[in-house]
Every structure is written in structure tokens, then in C-alpha cells.
Amino acid sequence: MKNISLDKSLSKPLYIQLYDAIVRDISDGFLPDKFKLPARRILAKQLSVSQNTVNEAYNMLADTGYIISIPKKGHFVSFNSGEFEDIPWDIDAGETYVFTPNAVDITYFKRSSYAKIVRNIVYNDGIDIFNHPEKNGEHSLRAAVAKYLYSFRDIKCSPRQIIIGAGSEYLLTQLADVLIDFGKIGMEVPGFSRSYCAFTDSGTDVINIPISMSGLNIDDLYKSNCSIFYCMPHCHYPTCYKMSEELKMDLLKWASESPGRYIIEDSYDSELTWDSSDTLYSMDKNGKVIFLNTFSRALCPGLKTAYMILPDELLSKWRKKHKFYSSFASKTDQYALAEFIEKGYYTKHYKTMRRVYRDKRELLKRELIESLGKKITISPKSDSTNVIVTFNLDMSSSEIKSKISAAGVKIMSIKEYSILPSPLIPKRTFLLGTGRLSTAQIKEACQRIAQALS
Structure with missing residues (x-):
């Protein structure tokens, strides 16, 4: 890694300064694919900052797809994850239930x-x-x-x-x-x-x-x-x-x-x-x-x-x-x-879809609350097909996403939609879209999420 300098006199938080510095090194080619980043404790000591500062920066890098975390091995630069939703929504093998936010139910x-x-x-x-x-x-x-x-x-x-x-x-x-x-x-x-x-x-x-x-x-x-x-x-x-x-x-x-x-x-x-x-x-x-x-x-x-x-x-x-x-x-x-x-077919169709999507959203909310209880907080905000869910767990968004993926379910955090890091967006917050899934699939997916996070 290039020498990183953090300025404590700036209003920008130190963890965002560190995030920006590592992103620049990745974008400029100084940190190649699969490069192993320093351990959090070691980097914190080198920069004379708290380990929490490095934790926050690494979690943000993982959430936005610049690095991956491999248990017991460390953090590695990853060129296989992208900033935009078109790339992360490539479905991995074994991911049967996909909560794609912008999917449309065309069966109606x-x-x-x-x-x-x-x-x-x-x-x-x-x-x-x-x-x-x-x-x-x-x-x-x-x-x-x-x-x-x-x-x-x-x-x-x-x-x-x-x-x-x-x-x-x-x-x-x-x-x-x-x-x-x-x-x-x-x-x-x-x-x-x-x-x-x-x-x-x-x-x-x-x-x-x-x-x-x-x-x-x-x-x-x-x-x-x-x-x-x-x-x-x-x-x-x-x-x-x-x-x-x-x-x-x-x-x-x-x-x-x-x-x-x-x-x-x-x-x-x-x-x-x-x-x-x-x-x-x-x-x-x-x-x-x-x-x-x-x-x-x-x-x-x-x-x-x-x-x-x-x-x-x-x-x-x-x-x-x-x-x-x-x-x-x-x-x-x-x-x-x-x-x-x-x-009049157009207005008749989208009025039907309002009801269909509303029923799917409400089903997803009920199933998540029943399966996960206090482990989640569901936002009152939603659009036609999507529900915003915050996981109240002591792990990063990438860790939550990885565990759920292993159970055959694909979800995506809101921070992954950011062109740049978004410190104003809550951590561990995901956008779950119901457009692609049937009611039976929504129920099964929620059970799998609960089992993965149990």
C-alpha cells in the first residue's frame, strides 16, 4: 500500500478518509486484485488511529464491493464486485431466491x-x-x-x-x-x-x-x-x-x-x-x-x-x-x-399491480417479523415492490449478505447502490424486492434467512 496520511483537523471522519485513500489506490492500480490488506490492528497502529476507525473503513469497503472478507484469512481486494446494481445482481450458483429490487412481475x-x-x-x-x-x-x-x-x-x-x-x-x-x-x-x-x-x-x-x-x-x-x-x-x-x-x-x-x-x-x-x-x-x-x-x-x-x-x-x-x-x-x-x-388497459393493469405488489410487500413484512423478530427493523418507507430492512446484528452488511447467500437467498444492501460512500445511510440496511418472487417463494426465502442468521 502507498503511504496513507489522515488529517485529524478535517471535518471529514477519519474512517472515510481512510476509505477514500484505499479506493484511490485500488482505482489507480496500486492495489491489485486479491491483494491482502493489512490486519486491522496493524494498520490502526501504523496510522495512529483506533481499531474502530479501520473497522469502519474496511466494512464500508466491503459494503461497496471493493474488498471481500474471508474468515480467518483477512481482507482482500476484489475486482469481481462492482459499485452498481447491474453487476452484483449476477446470481451466484445456489442462489434460488432473489430479492431483486427492480424486478417486475409480468405474469399479470x-x-x-x-x-x-x-x-x-x-x-x-x-x-x-x-x-x-x-x-x-x-x-x-x-x-x-x-x-x-x-x-x-x-x-x-x-x-x-x-x-x-x-x-x-x-x-x-x-x-x-x-x-x-x-x-x-x-x-x-x-x-x-x-x-x-x-x-x-x-x-x-x-x-x-x-x-x-x-x-x-x-x-x-x-x-x-x-x-x-x-x-x-x-x-x-x-x-x-x-x-x-x-x-x-x-x-x-x-x-x-x-x-x-x-x-x-x-x-x-x-x-x-x-x-x-x-x-x-x-x-x-x-x-x-x-x-x-x-x-x-x-x-x-x-x-x-x-x-x-x-x-x-x-x-x-x-x-x-x-x-x-x-x-x-x-x-x-x-x-x-x-x-x-x-x-383503458394501461390504467386497469397498473391498478391491478398496485394490489398485487401491496399484498407481496405485506406478506414479506409479516414473514420477516415472524421469522426474525427483534433481529430486524422494517422501515415504514417502501415503493411498489420493495421493503427496506435493517438487521440489528453485530456483523457487517457483507457478512450478513454472505450468510444469507449461503442459504440460497440473494439480497443487496442500500449502500451498494452508492456511486460514492454514503455515510448518511444506516449500516446493515437492505432493499428487498418482491417483484420476481411468488408468495410461496417469499415464505421459503424468509425461513432460509432466519435459519442462516440463527
Whole structure:
């Protein structure tokens, strides 16, 4: 290891300074894969700090996937674990029950109704699905979305403001091209890593703003000096916090104070956990909010169709930037989704799924409490499919995860969603998603977790 220097005069805790130093050494290649870190007692003596400081740093490194702990052998650098949820969710051999947070239960999707619509579209001479698509998406779908948003979300927009794309990540990369001249984009940490990658892969500078389980501190947004702020006000992923009306007003005030400021409102999970609160877009009076949503969460991920609403100023910039590009969303799916919405199938489906997911969440809570009792604390916060669980045990998140994995169950801590370490997020806190599991599987998985931690 390189010489590590910790500064006790700084406000940043020593264990985070140590964490940052080791992460830099790993990222710069000074600590190779499988490198054994010094024993905690030895490193504490070398740095003249308490052993608890080293313990905290090592636990955070394990929680974020930089090292692994092997009982009776030590701590080793691991390049097999990643920072983002796409990598850790590779299922290990023997892991039968997977609490994937962003999984969707597709068994209730009305395939026959959708197939009938698609068949009619393909053989309808009045609909030309085999010609060039419209650049910002087919008008029929944009009109259906505008009508739906006005009826159910009190969002007033014109179909011309709506852009259809092949998934949220695709739209965010396009948006990054439009916003790149405005400045840096601020993102909450922990946050949705796919959005982070969409921005950074497009060459955009991203500022990470740490949040607690209660959400954003508006003062931190001002201190960040970002010009664009990406957020999930309806239901933040993965902390499941819902933005207060007061914070929404503060955000809109922040955006209105400079002509180059905008808010990207990702309406993740909004149909499935609907409440009566207003969207930022419907509250905005100054054209400062970009609204983003996807059909993948409420229907099924295979459709891979999303939409965003742009303020007029940004719409003209988008047209100039993307005049040679077409919408990569399937024309057939766009026409089919338009009819699916117009005939009421869409609202009927997600209302059914609200009930299905609610029943699964409540079952998971009951089974966990019955099996583990005081060993856990279940957060009152949740989104459509997920439950937040804190384990009240004297072991690290990685140790808990390893024991449960050995019992054939896959879970993931909230800290593993962090682009950077998140000291504001409670330790040993996990996000358990029920979308992939049946009721029988949820019961069996909870019994296995209890046995693993007994």
C-alpha cells in the first residue's frame, strides 16, 4: 500500500478518509486484485488511529464491493464486485431466491389483449408501421400520453413537447447532449446508477450529492454549484423516500433563480405507488422541469419504451441536436401502446399491480417479523415492490449478505447502490424486492434467512 496520511483537523471522519485513500489506490492500480490488506490492528497502529476507525473503513469497503472478507484469512481486494446494481445482481450458483429490487412481475400482463392489438396494427392498411418513424416518436402515442397525463396526473403539455425513446437511459443520453452546455448535473447519492452512467457515458460532469434516508438537504444542492438536478421526487430509488411539498417548492425556487438551471423529474414507480401529491412539472410555472417516465416499470421491461416532456426552450435545442436521429422505440410497440392506453388497459393493469405488489410487500413484512423478530427493523418507507430492512446484528452488511447467500437467498444492501460512500445511510440496511418472487417463494426465502442468521 502507498503511504496513507489522515488529517485529524478535517471535518471529514477519519474512517472515510481512510476509505477514500484505499479506493484511490485500488482505482489507480496500486492495489491489485486479491491483494491482502493489512490486519486491522496493524494498520490502526501504523496510522495512529483506533481499531474502530479501520473497522469502519474496511466494512464500508466491503459494503461497496471493493474488498471481500474471508474468515480467518483477512481482507482482500476484489475486482469481481462492482459499485452498481447491474453487476452484483449476477446470481451466484445456489442462489434460488432473489430479492431483486427492480424486478417486475409480468405474469399479470394481458398478453392476449396486447397481441390482438399488435396483430390488428400489422394488418391495418391505414397504419404504415414499415416506413420511417417520426423523429420524436409516433404522434398517436404522444397524443395518448398527453391525454393520459392530463387526466391522471394533472400535467398539461402538448404532444409536440413529448419525446419517445427506447428506454429512460436512451432519453437521458439524448438529454445530456442538450444540457451539456448548461453545466454540471447534480445527482442524489445513493441513486439510480443507470442514470448516472447515461450522463457520464455522454461526457457530462456529474456532482454527487449525499442524501439521508429522509432525502435531500436543499443547502447541499446550493453548495454543489450544479446547474441541472436529477431527482426521483415521487419515490426515490433506492431509499424509497417521497419528496415533501416544501422541498418541491424549494427545488422550484432554486431552479428559478438562474436562467441556466433545470430539474429532471424522473417519475419512477409513480403509477404503482400513486398518491395525491403534485408532480414538480405540474407545479412549475417557469418552464424549469423536464418530466421523464417509462412504461417498463408499470407494464413489462421488454417493451423498453419511455417518454420525456421538454420545456419549449429545450425542445428547440433538442431538435437542432438530433435532427438526423430517429426514435429507436419500435413503431409497432408505439402504436400498440397508444391503443393500450386509449382503451383503458394501461390504467386497469397498473391498478391491478398496485394490489398485487401491496399484498407481496405485506406478506414479506409479516414473514420477516415472524421469522426474525427483534433481529430486524422494517422501515415504514417502501415503493411498489420493495421493503427496506435493517438487521440489528453485530456483523457487517457483507457478512450478513454472505450468510444469507449461503442459504440460497440473494439480497443487496442500500449502500451498494452508492456511486460514492454514503455515510448518511444506516449500516446493515437492505432493499428487498418482491417483484420476481411468488408468495410461496417469499415464505421459503424468509425461513432460509432466519435459519442462516440463527
